[in-house]
Amino acid sequence: MEVSFSREVGMLRRGNGETFEGEGILAITKGLLEAGVAYVGGYQGAPVSHLLDVLVQAKDYLAELGVHVEACSNEASAAAMLGASIHYPLRGAVTWKSIVGTNVAADALSNLASPGVTGGALIIVGEDYGEGASVIQERTLAFALKSTLVLVDPRPDLAHMVRFVEEAFGLSEASNMPAILQLRIRACHVRGRFATRDNVAPAVSALRPLAEPAAFDYTRLSHPPVTFRHEKLKADERLPAARRRIVERALNEVFEGARDDLGIVVLGGLHNSLVRALAAFGLADAFGAPALPIFVLNVVHPLVPEEIVAFCRGKRAVLVVEEGQPEFVEQEILAILARAGVDTAIEGKGPLPMAGEYTVEALARGLSAFLARHAPELDRSGADGWLASVDARRAEVTKALGDPLPPRPPNFCIGCPERPVFAAMKLAKQTIGPIHVAADIGCHSFATFEPFSQGHSILGYGMSLASRAGVSPAMGKRVIAVMGDGGFWHNGVVTGVQSALFNGDDAVLLILKNGYTSATGTQEIISTPDEEVKAAAADKTRSLVHDNQVIERMLEGMGVRWLRTVDSYRVDEMRATVEEAFTTDFAGLKVIVAEGECQLERQRRVKPWRAGLERERRRHVRVKYGVDEDVCSGDHSCIRLSGCPTLSVKDSGDPLKVDPVATVLDGCVGCGLCGENAHAATLCPSFYRAEVIRHPNWRDRALAAVRGAFGRMLRGGRA
Ligand code: SF4
Ligand code: SF4
Numbered sequence: 001m002e003v004s005f006s007r008e009v010g011m012l013r014r015g016n017g018e019t020f021e022g023e024g025i026l027a028i029t030k031g032l033l034e035a036g037v038a039y040v041g042g043y044q045g046a047p048v049s050h051l052l053d054v055l056v057q058a059k060d061y062l063a064e065l066g067v068h069v070e071a072c073s074n075e076a077s078a079a080a081m082l083g084a085s086i087h088y089p090l091r092g093a094v095t096w097k098s099i100v101g102t103n104v105a106a107d108a109l110s111n112l113a114s115p116g117v118t119g120g121a122l123i124i125v126g127e128d129y130g131e132g133a134s135v136i137q138e139r140t141l142a143f144a145l146k147s148t149l150v151l152v153d154p155r156p157d158l159a160h161m162v163r164f165v166e167e168a169f170g171l172s173e174a175s176n177m178p179a180i181l182q183l184r185i186r187a188c189h190v191r192g193r194f195a196t197r198d199n200v201a202p203a204v205s206a207l208r209p210l211a212e213p214a215a216f217d218y219t220r221l222s223h224p225p226v227t228f229r230h231e232k233l234k235a236d237e238r239l240p241a242a243r244r245r246i247v248e249r250a251l252n253e254v255f256e257g258a259r260d261d262l263g264i265v266v267l268g269g270l271h272n273s274l275v276r277a278l279a280a281f282g283l284a285d286a287f288g289a290p291a292l293p294i295f296v297l298n299v300v301h302p303l304v305p306e307e308i309v310a311f312c313r314g315k316r317a318v319l320v321v322e323e324g325q326p327e328f329v330e331q332e333i334l335a336i337l338a339r340a341g342v343d344t345a346i347e348g349k350g351p352l353p354m355a356g357e358y359t360v361e362a363l364a365r366g367l368s369a370f371l372a373r374h375a376p377e378l379d380r381s382g383a384d385g386w387l388a389s390v391d392a393r394r395a396e397v398t399k400a401l402g403d404p405l406p407p408r409p410p411n412f413c414i415g416c417p418e419r420p421v422f423a424a425m426k427l428a429k430q431t432i433g434p435i436h437v438a439a440d441i442g443c444h445s446f447a448t449f450e451p452f453s454q455g456h457s458i459l460g461y462g463m464s465l466a467s468r469a470g471v472s473p474a475m476g477k478r479v480i481a482v483m484g485d486g487g488f489w490h491n492g493v494v495t496g497v498q499s500a501l502f503n504g505d506d507a508v509l510l511i512l513k514n515g516y517t518s519a520t521g522t523q524e525i526i527s528t529p530d531e532e533v534k535a536a537a538a539d540k541t542r543s544l545v546h547d548n549q550v551i552e553r554m555l556e557g558m559g560v561r562w563l564r565t566v567d568s569y570r571v572d573e574m575r576a577t578v579e580e581a582f583t584t585d586f587a588g589l590k591v592i593v594a595e596g597e598c599q600l601e602r603q604r605r606v607k608p609w610r611a612g613l614e615r616e617r618r619r620h621v622r623v624k625y626g627v628d629e630d631v632c633s634g635d636h637s638c639i640r641l642s643g644c645p646t647l648s649v650k651d652s653g654d655p656l657k658v659d660p661v662a663t664v665l666d667g668c669v670g671c672g673l674c675g676e677n678a679h680a681a682t683l684c685p686s687f688y689r690a691e692v693i694r695h696p697n698w699r700d701r702a703l704a705a706v707r708g709a710f711g712r713m714l715r716g717g718r719a
Contacts, residue, residue, distance in 0.1 A: 003053070003521070003522070003604070004057070005050070005053060005054045005057045005058075006057070008022065008026055008029075008050075008054045009054060009057055009058040009061065011026070011030065012029065012030055012033060012054070012058055012061060012199070013061060013199075014030070014196040015196060015197065015198040015199065016196070016197055016198050017195075018195070018196045019193050019194070019195060019196065020158070020193060020194055020195075020196045021191075021192075021193040022191065022193075023050070023188065023189055023190070023191055024156060024158060024161055024183065024187050024188050024189060024190045024191075024192075025047065025048055025050050025051050025126075025183065025188040025189070026050060026051075026054060027158040027161055027162050027192075027194060028051060028124060028161060028162070028165055028181070028183065029050075029051050029054055029055060030162065030196060031161065031162035031163075031164075031165030031166065032093050032122075032165055033062075033065065033067065033199040033200070034162065034165075034166065034196070034197045034198070034199055034200060035091060035120075035165050035166040035169050035200065036091055036200035036201070036202050036203070037067060037091045037092065037093050037122075037169075037202065038066070038067060038068070038084075038090040038091050038092060038119070038202035038204060038205050039067065039068040039069075039070070039081065039084060039090060039092045039093075040052075040055055040062075040067065040068070040069050040070070040092070040093050040094070040095075041069070041070040041071075041072045041077075041078045041081040041092075041093075041094045041095075042071075042072060042075075042078045042094045042095035042096050042124075043072050043073075043074050043075045043077075043078055043095075043096045043097075043101060043104075043490075044071075044096075044097075044517065044520040044521060044523050045096055045097025045100070045101060045126065045128075045520050046097060046126060046128065046134060046185075046520065046521075047097070047126040047128065047132075047183070047184075047185045047188035047189065048095045048096065048097060048124060048125070048126035048183065048188060049520055049521045049523075050188075051095045051124060052069075052071065052095055052523075053521060053523065055069045056069060056071055063206075065199060065201045065202070065205075065207075066201050066202055066205030066206050066207035066208065067201075067202065067205065068205070068206060071523070071524075072094070073489055073490065074104055074461075074490045074491055075096040075101035075102070075104040075105040076104050076105050076107060076108050076491075078094040078095070078096060078105065079094060079105035079107075079108035079109050079112065079123070080108040081094055082094060082108075082112050082117070082121045082123070082178060083108075083112060084119070085117040085118060085119035085120065085121040085178075086112070086115055086116070086117055086118065086220050087118060087213075087214035087217070087220060088118060088119055088204060088210065088214065089118055089119045089203070089204060090119040090202065090204055091119050091120040091121075091122070091169050091202065092119065092120075092121055092122070093121075093122040093123075093124060094122075094123055094124070095123070095124040095125070095126075096123075096125060096126070097125070097126045097128050097135065097520075098125035098126060098127055098128060098140045098182075099128070099129075099135060099136060099138040099139065099140060100128075100135045100136065100441075100460070100461065101125065102125060102140055102143050103460075104460075104461070104491075105123075106143065106147075109123070109143065109147055109149070109178070110147050110222070111222040112178050112222075113147040113148055113149055113177065113178055113234075114222040114227055114230040114231075115219065115220045115221065115222050115226070115230060116176035116177060116178075116230070116233065116238060117172060117173075117176055117177070117178055118173075118176070119173065120168070120169030120170065120171075120172040120173045120179070121172055121178040121179065122165070122168050122169060122172065122178075122179050122180075122181055123149075123178060123179070123180045123181070124180075124181045124183065125140050125180055125181070125182055125183070126183055126185070126188060127139070127140055127182045127183060127184045127185070127269070128185065129184065129185075129323065129324060129357065130184070130185060130323070130356070130357030130358075130359075131357050131359065132185045133185065137324070137355070138324075139323075139324045140180060140182055141182075141300060141301065141328055141329075142328070143180075144180055144300070144301045145301060145328060148177060148234040148238065148239065149177055149178050149179065149180050149301070150168065150171050150172060150175065150177050150178070150179035150180065150242055150299065150301060150302070151179075151180045151182060151299070151300045151301040152164055152167070152168045152171070152179055152180065152181045152182065152268075152298065152299055152300070153182045153267050153268040153269045153297065153298060153299070153300045154181070154187075154268045154269070154298050155253075155268045155269070155271040155272070155296055155298060156184070156186060156187040156190045156268075156269060156271070156272050157190075157192065157272075158190070158192035158193060158194045159192075159194035159195070160298075161183075161187065162194055164181065164251075164298060165181065167249060167251055168181050170245065170249070171242060171245050171246070171249075171251070171299070174241055174242065174244075174245040175238045175239070175241040175242035175245065176233075176237075176238050176241070177234075177238050177239075177242060182269065182300075183269070184269045184270075186269075186272070186273075187269055190272070239302050242299075242302050243302055243304045246299050246302075246304050246307075247304055247306070247307070251298050251299050252295065252296060252297055252298055252299060252304070252307055253295075253296040253298065254293060254294070254295050254296075254311060255288075255289070255290055255293065255294040255296065256293050257283075257290045257291045257292040257293040257294070258291050259291065259292060259293075260293060260314070260315065261314075261315055261316045261317075262292050262293075262315060262316060262317055262318070262319075262374055262375060263292060263293045263294070263295065263311060263312065263315045263317075263318045263319075264290075264292055264293070264294045264295070264318065264319045264320075264321060265294075265295045265297065265308075265311065265312075265318055265319070265320045265321065265329075265333065266294060266295070266296055266297065266320075266321040267297050267300055267321065267322055267323070267329065268296050268297055268298040268300070270321050270322075270323060270358055270363075271288075271294070271296050272288075273358060273359065273360050273363055274294070274321055274363055275288040275290060275294075276360045276363075277360050277363035277364040277367055277383075278290055278291070278292070278367065280360070280364050280382065280383040280386055281364075281367060281368075281371070281378070281380060281382065281383040282379070282382060283367075283378075293311070295307070295308075295311040297329070300329060303329070303332055303333070303336065305336045305339075305340070308333055308336045308337070309336065309337065309340045309342055312333070312337055312342055312344040312346075313340075313342050313344065314344075315344050316344070316345065316374060317344065317345040317346075317347060317370070317373075317374040318333075318344055318345070318346055318347070319347050319348065319351065319352075319366070319367070319370045320333055320346060320347070320348035321348070321352065321358065321363065321366075322348060323356075323357065323358045324355065325349070325354045325355055327348055327349045327354070329348075330346065330348035330349060333346055334346050345374070347370055347373075347374075350369075351366040351367070351369035351370040351373075352366035353366070361387070361390060364383050364386070364387055365387060367383070368380055368383060368384055368387065409446075409449035409450065410446055410449070411446055411449070411643060411645060412443060412446050412447075412643070412644075413443075413599050413600050414599070414644060414645055414646050414667050414668065414669055414671075415599040415602075415603075415644070415668075415669035415670070415671035415673075416443065416598075416599050416600075416671075417512070417514055417543070417568035417569065417594070417595075417596025417597065417598070417599060417671075418443055418444045418446075418447070418512050418514065418568065418594075418596070419642060419643060419644065419673060420568050420569050420570075420571050420574065420596075420671075420673045420676060420677075421444075421510070421512060421568050421574055421594045421596075422444075422447040422452040422454055423452075423571055423641050423642060423673070423677055423680075423681075424571045424572075424574035424575040424578060424680070425437075425452075425454060425480075425510075425574075425575075425578055426452060426454070426641065427571070427575045427641075427680055427681055428575045428578040428579050428582075431579050432477070432578075432579055432582045432583070433477070435477065435478070435479065435480055435582070436456050436468065436471055436475055436479045436480070437454045437455050437456055437479075437480055437481075437482060438455075438456065438457060438459075438464040438465065438467045438468035438471070438479060438480070438481040438482070439454070439455030439456070439457065439458045439464060439482055440458060440461070440462065440463065440464035440481070440482055440483045440484065440487045440492070441458060441460065441461040441462070441484075441487060441519070442461075442483075442484035442486055442487055442512070442517075442518070442519045443484065443512075443514075443518045443519045443598075444482055444484055444512050445458060445519075447482075450643070451639070451640045451641070451642075451643045452643065454482075455482070456471075461486075461487050461490045461491070462483060462486075462487035462488060462489075462490040462491040462492030462493075462495060462496065463487075463491070463492070463495060463496070464481035464482055464483045464487070464492070464496065464509075465481040465483060465492060465495075465496025465497060465499075465500055465507065465509050466492075466495040466496045466499060467481070468480075468481050468507060469499065469500070469503070469505065469507075472505060472506065472507050477582065478506060478507065478508055478581070478582050479507055479508070480507075480508040480509075480510060480578070480581075480582075481496065481507065481508070481509050481510070482510045482512065483496065483509060483510070483511055483512070484511070484512045484514065484517075484518070484519075485511060485512065485513045485514065485515065485516075485517075485525060485527050485551060486516070486517030486518070486519070486520070486525060488511055488551060489525050489526060489527070490517075493554065493558075496509065497509070497555065497558060497560070497589070497591075498558065500589045501558060501559050501560065501588070501589055504587075504588060505588075505589060506587045506588065506589075507589055507590070508578075508581045508582065508589075508590045508591075508592070509589060509590070509591045509592070510578070510591075510592045510594060511551065511591065511592070511593045511594065512568070512594050512596075513527065513545055513551060513593050513594060513595050513596075514545065514596060514597055514598040514601075515527060515528050515529055515544070515545040515548070515597050515598055515601065516528055516598050516601055518598045518600065518601070522598060522600060522601050526550055527545070527548050527550045527551050528548065529544035529545055529547050529548055529597070530547070530548065533547045533548075534605060540605050540606050540609040541602070541606050543567075543595070543596050543597035543602065544597055545595050545596065545597045546565075546595055551593060552565065552593060555591055555593075560588075560589055560591050561586070561588060562581075562584070562586045562588060562589070562590040562591065563591050563593070564577050564580075564581075564590075564591070564592050564593070565592075565593045565595055566592060566593070566594055566595070567595055567596065568594045568595060568596025569596055569671060569672050569673060569676055570676065571673070571676040571677055571679070571680040571681075572676070572679060572680040574592075574594065575680060577592055578592065599669060599671065603669065610622070613694075613695075614694060614695075617695050618695055619693065619694065619695045619696060619697055619700070620693075620694050620695070621691050621692065621693050621694075622670065622691070622692045622694070623670030623672075623689065623690070623691055623692075624664070624668050624670050624689075624690050624691075624692055625664050625668055625670060625672075625674040625675065625687055625688070625689055625690070626663075626664050626687070626688050626690055627661065627662045627663050627664055627686050627687060627688075628686045628687075628688060629650075629652060629653075629661045629663070629686075631684060631685060631686035632652075632661040632662050632684065632686040633684050633686075634652065634657055634658075634659030634660060634661050634662075635659075635684075636649065636659075636662060637681065637683055638662055638674065638677060638678065638683050638687070639662060641677050641681055641683075642673055642674065642677055644668075644673065644674070645665075645667070646664055646665040646666075646667040646668045647662060647663075647664055647665075647674065648662070648663055648664075648665055649661065649662060649663065650663045662686070670689075672689075674687045675687055675689055
């Protein structure tokens with residue numbers, strides 16, 4: 001990966017008496033080292049990618065402490081890594097994006113939770129829920145409930161979050177339950193500071209290894225008949241032990257308010273938004289001190305019935321603030337109070353919406369309804385006025401535009417190698433007709449948006465080929481599955497390729513080999529170009545993914561007999577190859593590898609290289625495409641075929657041309673797609689390719705002089 005986290009790595013070294021400043025997710029990273037973690041693993045994904053990215057770049061420092069870091073091939077392998085804490089007194093932490101990552105890890109998590117752990121086992125999940133999310137809207141709490149895992153959900157405050165890393169390890173060790181530390185998107189990106197402590201080198205590590213393995217202990221296996229005993233241990237010993245620890249360490253917090261007849265129970269991660277909403281009613285000050293008592297659940301599972309009863313008893317009504325559905329916490333609180341004979345009215349879903357992120361606005365609307373019912377004497381005019389102004393502004397915008405704003409879906413980067421592949425597929429359909437496209441997770445899922453609109457289903461990361469297995473036999477023509485190299489290694493090679501080969505499936509797989517898991521932050525994989533190759537490349541603008549052939553060798557080794565490798569930017573060749581895959585007599589698995597290095601990574605290499613040449617005033621050439629506006633017919637078929645953000649429109653300046661003409665903005669990286677598309681789709685000949693030469697040499701100048709003279713001659717001597 002070419003993004004440098006050297007500043008963050010430097011902050012990991014801070015010790016007693018120093019201050020850490022930065023994002024929540026990096027504070028958690030530091031918290032792990034202060035808590036004496038022995039091993040860390042995971043699979044990247046927003047909003048927790050930085051945790052692993054930083055630790056991978058801090059490997060040298062971690063080796064000094066004896067902390068092992070593993071970039072795992074998927075979340076299942078990360079969860080399995082926690083098996084080290086079953087027998088050994090090792091604190092281990094893994095991280096991934098939830099809910100999708102937790103789904104992948106579920107098998108290993110169940111098998112970990114059943115025997116339980118000796119050393120603290122911590123799973124740091126990025127709870128990708130709400131308006132900034134990129135995955136299915138489900139909650140991790142369901143996994144904690146079904147597998148009997150601790151679920152920690154700390155208030156988003158850096159010092160508090162760091163404390164809860166240590167507390168979660170302690171809770172895991174006291175209860176033998178693995179613990180999930182849940183961080184919402186806002187918690188990962190909240191900024192702040194905290195006083196650091198010295199990092200703790202683990203007692204057992206690569207520097208101080210165990211002399212002998214643990215003695216054989218059948219009860220540590222997740223296998224019948226001991227699994228029956230494990231279930232009883234969960235109920236009879238582990239959950240009670242966790243509850244005792246939660247009380248002893250005062251992990252949940254009560255913020256007292258001026259009145260005691262009403263109250264709010266909130267999951268820790270929602271606390272900041274709640275106090276902002278309360279402030280709109282004048283029920284919290286600028287520092288978050290509330291007028292209504294708030295019970296903050298920093299530990300969401302298990303709940304401690306005595307704490308719930310103590311908070312709710314004597315109150316007329318309590319609002320439960322729990323985002324998403326089903327309302328697990330609200331239901332459990334209702335059951336706890338019913339068993340204790342407490343008749344406090346519990347509200348939650350009803351005033352608050354069942355689905356969707358609890359933004360400050362959503363919370364304010366819920367609070368307004370709750371207060372109207374239970375405290376009508378309170379003046380709500382300030383908050384209600386603010387909410388009314390929000391509604392009025394929305395109505396004004398809609399009225400001004402006539403219609404809602406046009407959607408602005410995410411798009412491939414400028415010059416992305418995946419864009420030409422979907423342009424080629426679009427063109428191939430002119431010959432082979434409509435086709436079923438099994439899509440996947442990755443940057444290529446942007447092709448499901450305009451102008452490509454390709455992809456019938458997405459069943460998970462690396463699952464496209466597997467997801468067409470039921471479609472192929474029911475379809476009168478072949479089906480194509482699209483997969484990135486990230487998805488291929490995540491599990492596509494096993495769930496898709498192995499299965500299709502074993503079953504002799506007649507299918508087409510298109511692998512977008514860009515060299516990185518680009519969508520999660522361009523992390524490196526086994527098929528990433530080697531650093532030596534990058535350093536040695538004289539022309540840094542060249543795509544380097546061809547230099548790593550591990551995917552192709554793997555496919556050949558597995559028995560793929562129809563394998564084509566095509567440069568992603570060769571639109572005509574790609575179109576012909578897709579057409580061949582759909583029409584060949586070969587009835588087995590056909591694999592097309594589209595090779596083109598992730599343009600984002602390529603530009604990270606190219607830009608500093610160009611800047612260096614510029615500083616040294618050395619010759620370098622930048623390729624740019626442009627449109628001759630006199631030739632452009634204004635039908636914009638080039639835009640419909642490409643979708644590149646730098647391919648735009650402008651007024652023609654010609655009174656006889658009503659439609660705007662196409663134009664290429666300055667961001668063009670000269671990927672060549674405009675020229676390829678014009679050729680492959682026989683578009684109007686308005687595109688030109690220009691080479692912008694900086695610090696030209698005498699040959700460039702001589703050539704320019706000759707060309708200039710020739711041009712003037714053709715123009716009859718005019719300049
Ligand atoms: S990150 Fe790379 S692969 Fe993803 S859209 Fe950008 S250039 Fe394409
Ligand atoms: S050549 Fe065309 S597609 Fe490529 S970056 Fe430039 S404008 Fe975009």
